[in-house]
Amino acid sequence: RSTIVGIGEALRRALLPCGRANETAATAAGGLGAVFVNAAKDFPELSPRVLSRDPWIVAFQEFASDAEMDGILAAARAQTRGDFVQSLMDDEDGDVVRSSQHIWCDTPTCMQDADVVRLMSRLSTVTRTPAANAEVLQLLRYDEGQRYDVHNDYTGGGHDGASGGRLFSFVLFLSSPEEGGELHFADVNLTIRAERGAAVLWPSLSAQDFDLPELLSHHASVPVRRGQKLAAVTWLHLYDWRTLQLDRGCAESLGAIIPPFALLPRSHTQTEDADEDADRSEDYSDDGRVSD
Ligand SMILES: O=C(O)CCC(=O)C(=O)O
Numbered sequence: 001r002s003t004i005v006g007i008g009e010a011l012r013r014a015l016l017p018c019g020r021a022n023e024t025a026a027t028a029a030g031g032l033g034a035v036f037v038n039a040a041k042d043f044p045e046l047s048p049r050v051l052s053r054d055p056w057i058v059a060f061q062e063f064a065s066d067a068e069m070d071g072i073l074a075a076a077r078a079q080t081r082g083d084f085v086q087s088l089m090d091d092e093d094g095d096v097v098r099s100s101q102h103i104w105c106d107t108p109t110c111m112q113d114a115d116v117v118r119l120m121s122r123l124s125t126v127t128r129t130p131a132a133n134a135e136v137l138q139l140l141r142y143d144e145g146q147r148y149d150v151h152n153d154y155t156g157g158g159h160d161g162a163s164g165g166r167l168f169s170f171v172l173f174l175s176s177p178e179e180g181g182e183l184h185f186a187d188v189n190l191t192i193r194a195e196r197g198a199a200v201l202w203p204s205l206s207a208q209d210f211d212l213p214e215l216l217s218h219h220a221s222v223p224v225r226r227g228q229k230l231a232a233v234t235w236l237h238l239y240d241w242r243t244l245q246l247d248r249g250c251a252e253s254l255g256a257i258i259p260p261f262a263l264l265p266r267s268h269t270q271t272e273d274a275d276e277d278a279d280r281s282e283d284y285s286d287d288g289r290v291s292d
Pocket residue numbers: 140148153171182183219220221231233
């Protein structure tokens with residue numbers, strides 16, 4: 001029997017090299033709440049704190065050590081293209097929605113670094129999601145005045161594309177800017193200070209139905225006023241992402257084409273409402289002070 005299964009799998013892969021690498025979804029539908037409850041309960045060493053239950057937003061005061069964070073930054077910079085590059089992103093009107101700088105940790109030098117591997121494995125344990133479901137880390141740098149406007153990390157539903165949607169979003173702060181640089185959740189008016197070593201985890205798919213986006217997780221990186229913000233971000237998909245993207249080079253099959261910064265309505269029964277969108281992008285004032 002195993003031979004037949006084996007041939008079936010080999011045939012499937014030959015015919016559909018960019019088909020789903022693993023048919024088992026990371027988290028069973030309805031299980032998202034349990035992941036967050038356990039993340040907040042089972043890892044006291046990370047000093048977790050539940051900041052919101054709808055949507056789930058859990059912060060960890062001590063997600064990584066100083067040595068690990070230094071190691072991750074050094075590993076990203078040790079890559080051939082190891083400099084931060086400007087991550088300019090415009091919306092449909094040509095307005096800048098993001099003025100940060102970034103480095104992708106996407107070469108063996110960085111991906112196989114012991115500190116990077118340890119961080120990704122910790123994140124996999126906390127989210128009960130295979131490490132292969134995680135995108136590569138992206139390191140972010142915001143100098144004074146730089147920001148990332150209100151957006152949602154949703155890039156498609158849970159079963160779209162071979163890797164499925166982004167189930168979890170994760171940010172680890174690698175520095176503590178003196179002023180500004182907070183992570184602001186606009187729909188629930190929650191503002192989190194960027195503090196070195198602290199991390200935040202939230203879902204980008206709906207806890208009720210993974211085919212739908214989580215509509216209450218719009219967030220922004222408030223402009224840095226003084227100092228510099230460094231962070232590492234990644235997203236964990238419902239299905240294996242790395243085997244397809246990194247091992248099999250299947251970039252085209254990975255997700256629906258939806259602008260990552262499109263603002264979504266606040267309820268699944270509500271149609272897109274321009275006024276409300278305008279509202280939400282003004283959730284922090286132009287001078288970067290958070291309206292709390
Ligand atoms: O810099 C942050 O705190 C958040 C970054 C972010 O939202 C993203 O990269 O999608």
